[in-house]
Amino acid sequence: MSAGAWTRAWSPAEGAERVAAAFAEHLGGAPDGVWSAPGRANVIGEHTDYNGGLCLPVALPHRTYVALRTRTPDDGLPRGTVRLLSAQEAGAGLVTLDLADVGPGTVRGWAAYAVGVAWALREAGHDVAGFDAVVDSCVPYGAGLSSSAALECAVAVALDEVHGLGLGDDAGRARLAEACIRAENDIAGAATGGMDQAASLRCRAGHALLLDTRDGSTRHIPLDLEQHGLALLVIDTRAEHQLVDGQYASRRAACERAAAHLGVATLREVTDLDAALASLATLPDGDVVQRRVRHVVTEIARVEEVERLLDAGRVEDLGPVLSAAHASLRDDYEVSCRELDVAVDAACAAGALGGRMVGGGFGGSAIALVRADEVGAVADAVARAFAAEELPPPAFLVAVAAGPAARV
Numbered sequence: 001m002s003a004g005a006w007t008r009a010w011s012p013a014e015g016a017e018r019v020a021a022a023f024a025e026h027l028g029g030a031p032d033g034v035w036s037a038p039g040r041a042n043v044i045g046e047h048t049d050y051n052g053g054l055c056l057p058v059a060l061p062h063r064t065y066v067a068l069r070t071r072t073p074d075d076g077l078p079r080g081t082v083r084l085l086s087a088q089e090a091g092a093g094l095v096t097l098d099l100a101d102v103g104p105g106t107v108r109g110w111a112a113y114a115v116g117v118a119w120a121l122r123e124a125g126h127d128v129a130g131f132d133a134v135v136d137s138c139v140p141y142g143a144g145l146s147s148s149a150a151l152e153c154a155v156a157v158a159l160d161e162v163h164g165l166g167l168g169d170d171a172g173r174a175r176l177a178e179a180c181i182r183a184e185n186d187i188a189g190a191a192t193g194g195m196d197q198a199a200s201l202r203c204r205a206g207h208a209l210l211l212d213t214r215d216g217s218t219r220h221i222p223l224d225l226e227q228h229g230l231a232l233l234v235i236d237t238r239a240e241h242q243l244v245d246g247q248y249a250s251r252r253a254a255c256e257r258a259a260a261h262l263g264v265a266t267l268r269e270v271t272d273l274d275a276a277l278a279s280l281a282t283l284p285d286g287d288v289v290q291r292r293v294r295h296v297v298t299e300i301a302r303v304e305e306v307e308r309l310l311d312a313g314r315v316e317d318l319g320p321v322l323s324a325a326h327a328s329l330r331d332d333y334e335v336s337c338r339e340l341d342v343a344v345d346a347a348c349a350a351g352a353l354g355g356r357m358v359g360g361g362f363g364g365s366a367i368a369l370v371r372a373d374e375v376g377a378v379a380d381a382v383a384r385a386f387a388a389e390e391l392p393p394p395a396f397l398v399a400v401a402a403g404p405a406a407r408v
């Protein structure tokens with residue numbers, strides 16, 4: 001492979017060993033178990049999930065691991081006590097808090113994603129106690145590959161199991177995803193849409209997950225790129241993105257305003273784009289809102305097109321659809337940035353069949369559909385383009401559709 005920096009996925013044994021060892025060292029004794037949950041790459045369908053639309057993520061082999069032990073009556077601590085340690089934020093030390101004190105705005109930083117899940121499960125009526133946990137992850141942090149959702153979902157499946165909540169089947173996992181979304185929206189304060197949690201909890205190895213966010217229904221579409229001599233290269237630009245900043249929320253607000261103006265529940269219900277655009281022209285910021293809506297409506301159509309292409313076995317033909325999505329995200333939705341554009345342009349110039357930014361945008365990662373034997377050459381070309389632009393070097397990984405959150 002190429003000389004660039006490749007982000008390695010840990011084996012399950014390696015991930016489990018890391019968190020179990022840190023657990024013994026910092027919290028003492030053994031956890032009840034180790035659970036893990038994957039990050040995701042989204043093949044197509046960006047900024048559609050909070051618009052009742054479609055998206056098509058795959059789970060990554062890169063996962064977040066959590067060693068967790070539930071509170072017991074004889075451990076000498078109040079039942080609501082949570083003690084948490086992140087191996088990646090070891091400097092922050094052990095975070096100790098009580099579940100009774102958790103609520104919107106009360107927890108800051110990474111711990112909000114973990115305790116937020118316990119809070120949301122309690123809000124949903126489940127009897128969830130405090131716990132001790134150590135987390136560690138090989139999902140690149142802040143890279144637009146859902147490191148936050150991986151953390152939430154690993155905690156969610158752990159709490160489900162230690163409390164026997166019975167949320168292990170797909171319907172249960174949809175409930176767990178809802179709890180994770182509430183954790184992220186209400187406790188961590190990021191107004192994200194739900195694709196990432198569904199991907200981490202409901203994906204299937206070897207498949208992309210077609211998620212219809214209108215009703216939460218899913219379809220698993222086989223995605224064996226290797227069989228077609230192809231690979232999905234993920235380019236982590238290392239331009240750190242933040243979903244808790246205002247840009248994501250302002251895109252979401254514009255979509256909601258547009259839907260209200262058009263008299264529809266969500267932009268998914270827009271059936272005549274031209275008529276919708278004409279109507280939106282009357283808004284004071286009509287030009288901007290028109291472009292936001294055009295992205296969402298055309299992006300949902302692109303997901304449907306990719307579904308048809310995959311069903312027909314025409315995987316190579318995904319390339320131009322990915323590139324069209326990038327142009328729409330860059331020009332109409334305005335969530336790309338220089339690093340993402342350099343990554344996509346350089347990959348395509350080096351022979352990728354197509355590419356686009358993934359996730360929320362403003363940094364993070366891009367994907368490129370490449371011939372399997374050209375992965376290294378395309379990565380090298382992207383790394384050279386970054387150097388020529390005097391950008392810090394990107395990192396790479398290959399997205400092979402992996403399995404969902406589970407006990408290790």
Ligand code: GLA
Binds near residue numbers: 195
């Ligand atoms: C982030 C959010 C998701 C989704 C994407 C954009 O990843 O967490 O809910 O909105 O951005 O598609």
